[in-house]
Amino acid sequence: MKKVWTTIAFTAGALLLLFLASALSLRGIRDAGNDHRDFYALEEDSLDVLFVGSSLAYCGFVPAVLEEEYGISSYICGSPNQSMLADYLWAEEAWKTQHYKVLVVEAMSFPMSHGDVANDLRSLNTMKRLSTYPKLALTYKRESYKVLFPVFEFHDFWESGSMKNAFAPVREEAAFLRGYVPVLSRAQTAEQILDETSDDSAYLKFDHADRIADFCNEKGIQLIVVKTLQARADVNRWDMGYHNRVAEYCGSRGIPFYDFNTAEMGLAAGLDPLTDVAEDGRHTNYDGAKKTTEYLGEILTQMSETEFRGKSADASWTREFDDFLKKMREN
Amino acid sequence: MSFSSFEFILFFPVTCVVYFLIPQHRIRNLWLLLASYFFYMSWNAKYAMLLFGITAFSYGWSRMMHHFGFLKSGAKRGAKGVLAFGVFVPVFLLFLFKYANFLIATVNGILRVTAGSRLDITVSLLLPVGISFYIFQNLSYVIDVYRGDVAPERNFIDYALYISFFPQLVAGPIELSKNFLAQFKYLHTFDYDRVKRGLFRMLWGYFLKLVIADRTGLIVDAVFGNTAVYPGAWQLLAALLFPLQIYTDFYGYSTIALGAGEVMGFTMTDNFRAPFLSESFADLWRRWHVSLYNWFRNYVYYPLGGNRKGTGRKYLNLLIVCALSGLWHGANWTFVVWGLLLGIFQVAEGLLKWNSESKHTGVRILRILLTYLLFAFCFVFFRAPDLGDALAVLASIGRDFGTPAAAGFFGTVISGRACAVLVIAALLLLVSDICKVRGVLLRDRILSGNRALAWTAAYALLLSVILLGVYGNGSGAFIYFIF
Numbered sequence: 005m006k007k008v009w010t011t012i013a014f015t016a017g018a019l020l021l022l023f024l025a026s027a028l029s030l031r032g033i034r035d036a037g038n039d040h041r042d043f044y045a046l047e048e049d050s051l052d053v054l055f056v057g058s059s060l061a062y063c064g065f066v067p068a069v070l071e072e073e074y075g076i077s078s079y080i081c082g083s084p085n086q087s088m089l090a091d092y093l094w095a096e097e098a099w100k101t102q103h104y105k106v107l108v109v110e111a112m113s114f115p116m117s118h119g120d121v122a123n124d125l126r127s128l129n130t131m132k133r134l135s136t137y138p139k140l141a142l143t144y145k146r147e148s149y150k151v152l153f154p155v156f157e158f159h160d161f162w163e164s165g166s167m168k169n170a171f172a173p174v175r176e177e178a179a180f181l182r183g184y185v186p187v188l189s190r191a192q193t194a195e196q197i198l199d200e201t202s203d204d205s206a207y208l209k210f211d212h213a214d215r216i217a218d219f220c221n222e223k224g225i226q227l228i229v230v231k232t233l234q235a236r237a238d239v240n241r242w243d244m245g246y247h248n249r250v251a252e253y254c255g256s257r258g259i260p261f262y263d264f265n266t267a268e269m270g271l272a273a274g275l276d277p278l279t280d281v282a283e284d285g286r287h288t289n290y291d292g293a294k295k296t297t298e299y300l301g302e303i304l305t306q307m308s309e310t311e312f313r314g315k316s317a318d319a320s321w322t323r324e325f326d327d328f329l330k331k332m333r334e335n
Numbered sequence: 336m337s338f339s340s341f342e343f344i345l346f347f348p349v350t351c352v353v354y355f356l357i358p359q360h361r362i363r364n365l366w367l368l369l370a371s372y373f374f375y376m377s378w379n380a381k382y383a384m385l386l387f388g389i390t391a392f393s394y395g396w397s398r399m400m401h402h403f404g405f406l407k408s409g410a411k412r413g414a415k416g417v418l419a420f421g422v423f424v425p426v427f428l429l430f431l432f433k434y435a436n437f438l439i440a441t442v443n444g445i446l447r448v449t450a451g452s453r454l455d456i457t458v459s460l461l462l463p464v465g466i467s468f469y470i471f472q473n474l475s476y477v478i479d480v481y482r483g484d485v486a487p488e489r490n491f492i493d494y495a496l497y498i499s500f501f502p503q504l505v506a507g508p509i510e511l512s513k514n515f516l517a518q519f520k521y522l523h524t525f526d527y528d529r530v531k532r533g534l535f536r537m538l539w540g541y542f543l544k545l546v547i548a549d550r551t552g553l554i555v556d557a558v559f560g561n562t563a564v565y566p567g568a569w570q571l572l573a574a575l576l577f578p579l580q581i582y583t584d585f586y587g588y589s590t591i592a593l594g595a596g597e598v599m600g601f602t603m604t605d606n607f608r609a610p611f612l613s614e615s616f617a618d619l620w621r622r623w624h625v626s627l628y629n630w631f632r633n634y635v636y637y638p639l640g641g642n643r644k645g646t647g648r649k650y651l652n653l654l655i656v657c658a659l660s661g662l663w664h665g666a667n668w669t670f671v672v673w674g675l676l677l678g679i680f681q682v683a684e685g686l687l688k689w690n691s692e693s694k695h696t697g698v699r700i701l702r703i704l705l706t707y708l709l710f711a712f713c714f715v716f717f718r719a720p721d722l723g724d725a726l727a728v729l730a731s732i733g734r735d736f737g738t739p740a741a742a743g744f745f746g747t748v749i750s751g752r753a754c755a756v757l758v759i760a761a762l763l764l765l766v767s768d769i770c771k772v773r774g775v776l777l778r779d780r781i782l783s784g785n786r787a788l789a790w791t792a793a794y795a796l797l798l799s800v801i802l803l804g805v806y807g808n809g810s811g812a813f814i815y816f817i818f
Contacts, residue, residue, distance in 0.1 A: 007527045014790060021794055025802065146341070159802050163750050 032161030053078035056091040057110025063287035064232035067182035068325035074301035080183030088212035090127035111231035180321035194277030197237035201244035235277035236285035336377035360522040371501040437666030465505035508626035523600025536594030544587030545804030609768035
């Protein structure tokens with residue numbers, strides 16, 4: 005019997021070590037993106053709109069503008085290369101404290117939803133609720149052990165400079181950003197990315213998008229898909245083939261789809277790839293994000309069936325945001 | 336299913352738990368046989384037919400030899416011919432799968448020079464994993480039955496399990512039937528301490544493979560994979576590191592195999608006896624891949640006359656065995672040259688009388704270093720895809736030696752921290768090998784001592800394997816699986 009207890013104690017110790025090493029590795033892989041602490045600090049049920057998506061989402065929408073100009077409070081749950089699966093899990097997670105009315109999905113999540121456990125662990129790294137991880141583990145099946153013990157995925161976190169990250173205190177984001185990461189540079193060249201129709205989008209799957217759509221139907225949330233403006237199509241691949249497939253999917257599910265890369269949408273929003281996209285050609289800069297947000301603000305306010313909470317009495321953070329931008333521009 | 340795969344981490348505990356839950360050893364053996372074939376078929380199910388066919392043939396032929404008295408001790412005419420056929424069939428299959436194209440290419444090379452023509456034949460067969468290992472094990476059994484060293488096995492399941500026992504099926508150790516077959520004849524009860532020792536041994540094997548071998552492989556593969564880019568100094572570094580890579584790769588595999596066997600109650604041959612502490616090639620030859628060395632000694636070297644027929648014949652026998660041992664590794668002249676070089680160095684040592692141990696520590700260390708250096712030289716041929724490439728590497732080592740280090744090597748191929756890990760891990764291996772040579776069994780000391788020490792050591796090994804191991808991009812594949 006003593007040997008049984010010894011074995012149990014040893015195994016428990018090993019699991020505890022794995023758990024600690026996993027926690028350390030997750031701290032080690034933190035990047036410069038949002039840590040979502042400000043999201044968890046939000047007053048309960050204070051959000052109207054939730055944005056989800058990759059860096060194209062957190063550079064593409066400006067919650068401060070939406071609040072200041074349209075009285076619609078919002079937040080962006082985004083991370084680099086965020087997949088549609090992570091979008092879904094963030095949407096579910098956010099619902100626990102925020103009964104938002106509109107969910108805006110940045111469409112680059114469709115190409116990114118092809119399943120990468122490391123990517124999804126990074127995207128959900130800042131999420132507080134452990135209940136998400138079993139769902140992620142079930143999705144990944146054969147790689148579920150990496151979800152349960154992320155150290156198996158990020159075992160080499162000590163090898164790069166990220167070892168410092170593991171022990172550094174968590175950097176808090178300014179509350180006025182609300183998940184937004186501003187970029188001020190401008191693209192040097194621009195191409196009409198929808199001029200080409202390739203078959204590259206053939207691999208797209210919509211199972212996680214279906215989960216989001218079903219979740220929104222169940223909770224009475226208005227789902228909107230938005231593709232932000234890009235000035236080049238090679239790194240984050242997007243062309244007419246992608247546009248058509250996503251448009252077809254959204255059409256079949258009755259989801260409004262706005263692609264700001266089309267001539268008519270670009271014109272309507274006043275977007276110009278040369279002035280409104282950052283120099284990497286992929287992310288919208290602040291000007292582009294502002295125009296995109298304003299256009300969305302117009303659409304949202306015209307939704308007769310959706311009643312927004314109105315501008316917060318204490319929206320002083322939007323002024324802080326203005327000051328922040330001024331400083332950024334001066335630098 | 337490699338030992339370092341996720342599937343094996345599931346397969347092994349399930350196999351063991353069911354194994355110990357079965358009360359009857361015959362049914363246990365059947366279970367182990369099924370598990371072993373499942374393990375083997377995870378590479379390619381078709382391979383199992385060849386494995387089964389060779390096993391059935393050797394089993395049946397040995398029974399027949401014994402039944403009709405075609406044994407060495409018997410006076411029956413044609414006994415040698417019967418044995419020869421029993422040896423020929425497995426060797427022919429090995430030749431067909433492994434060496435046929437090599438022979439055709441060699442003949443074509445000769446024809447091209449002499450007659451300007453070529454044979455228009457190719458054999459398109461995939462090389463089954465571990466074929467050289469299990470065919471040699473079958474051969475040892477057939478020869479042992481002929482010699483009367485072992486009685487022919489009656490129980491086919493026991494025999495088939497002896498050939499296909501999953502821990503040693505794909506890369507050895509090549510176990511002689513008289514040592515190993517008998518272990519399938521009795522029930523191995525669950526022994527907590529033995530299981531503990533076996534698991535610790537497996538953990539050490541994973542450390543050797545994933546932390547040392549695969550990390551060394553990052554440097555070696557980067558340099559040898561692009562010799563045109565890296566100057567001589569880097570090629571020298573890679574050449575010096577390759578013996579360490581292949582040692583820890585194969586020693587790691589063997590240690591996991593021995594540990595897995597130990598968990599279930601089986602004792603197998605330790606393939607490595609601190610080979611890099613050898614002071615001579617003769618010594619190294621006995622400590623490196625011990626089970627293969629034993630096989631060639633028993634079934635080739637002794638039948639050729641060993642050292643009983645004079646010095647000249649002894650050296651000739653040695654060279655033959657070394658060349659065959661090289662050829663056993665692969666169908667390429669590079670392996671033959673590698674084997675011959677090992678033999679030539681042994682002959683040279685014999686002639687210079689360098690194969691006796693020195694009493695001076697300084698001299699001993701120098702001899703150990705010199706042996707390693709020459710061994711690394713031999714391994715340039717082992718690693719190279721062809722003889723031309725091996726000679727080009729050796730020529731390049733002598734050239735451009737002063738060229739500055741390849742820019743960014745320590746940032747891109749391997750980080751500074753990873754290098755530090757590699758050095759510390761290699762030092763740990765050195766300490767372990769020194770203890771082994773001195774008869775100190777570190778594992779037993781650790782596990783039988785203070786529990787806190789044992790647990791700390793086990794946890795440290797576990798964490799090292801997880802955190803410091805190299806995963807992905809083809810790592811985890813054992814080099815000897817291709818032989």
